[in-house]
Amino acid sequence: MWKRPVDLDALNDITRDTLMQSLGIRITQITDDAIYGTLPVDERTRQPFGLLHGGASVALAETLGSVGAHLASAPGYMAVGLEINANHLRPARQGVVTGCARPVHVGSRTQVWEIRIQDDQDREICIARLTTMLTEAPAGSRSA
Numbered sequence: 001m002w003k004r005p006v007d008l009d010a011l012n013d014i015t016r017d018t019l020m021q022s023l024g025i026r027i028t029q030i031t032d033d034a035i036y037g038t039l040p041v042d043e044r045t046r047q048p049f050g051l052l053h054g055g056a057s058v059a060l061a062e063t064l065g066s067v068g069a070h071l072a073s074a075p076g077y078m079a080v081g082l083e084i085n086a087n088h089l090r091p092a093r094q095g096v097v098t099g100c101a102r103p104v105h106v107g108s109r110t111q112v113w114e115i116r117i118q119d120d121q122d123r124e125i126c127i128a129r130l131t132t133m134l135t136e137a138p139a140g141s142r143s144a
Contacts, residue, residue: 001106002071006030011067023056025063028098035068035101039117041092052092057117057126061086064101065113065130072106079111079132086128095120100129107135 017026023044029036037060039045042102045056062084069079097117105112110133117126 001033003074004071004073020061020063023059025060027067033102035063035064038096038098040096041094050093054088058084058086060099061115061128062130064099064115068101069111073134076137077134078137079134082133083131084128086126088126090123092124092125093117094097101141
């Protein structure tokens with residue numbers, strides 16, 4: 001399914017100086033059909049009531065789905081988000097949450113990814129769906 005080289009170190013390196021680095025998001029595993037990553041539940045990602053901020057969950061979901069869409073697109077193209085939705089099922093207060101992104105549809109112009117996020121006790125805390133559009137990457141971009 002992947003049309004680009006799968007290199008965890010390289011993928012994590014391109015997140016330097018981005019939202020992903022600021023929030024502590026890490027890509028941890030890539031299998032034949034899924035992307036996995038983690039997000040710490042700490043002072044960077046909690047809302048004022050001590051719970052994981054829903055926006056942080058969505059940032060993890062969009063990151064994983066976008067990485068998947070990037071790897072599943074031909075070189076010279078990049079995936080840009082068109083729409084994301086998320087259902088927050090239960091709170092997380094501490095630890096690390098883990099997301100898994102799997103493709104629902106991989107087309108030549110659009111892709112749809114489902115992302116499921118679980119807490120340290122393997123309870124689902126969020127389910128999201130990301131739709132991306134493939135467009136030509138500008139010369140010199142990180143996606144090219």
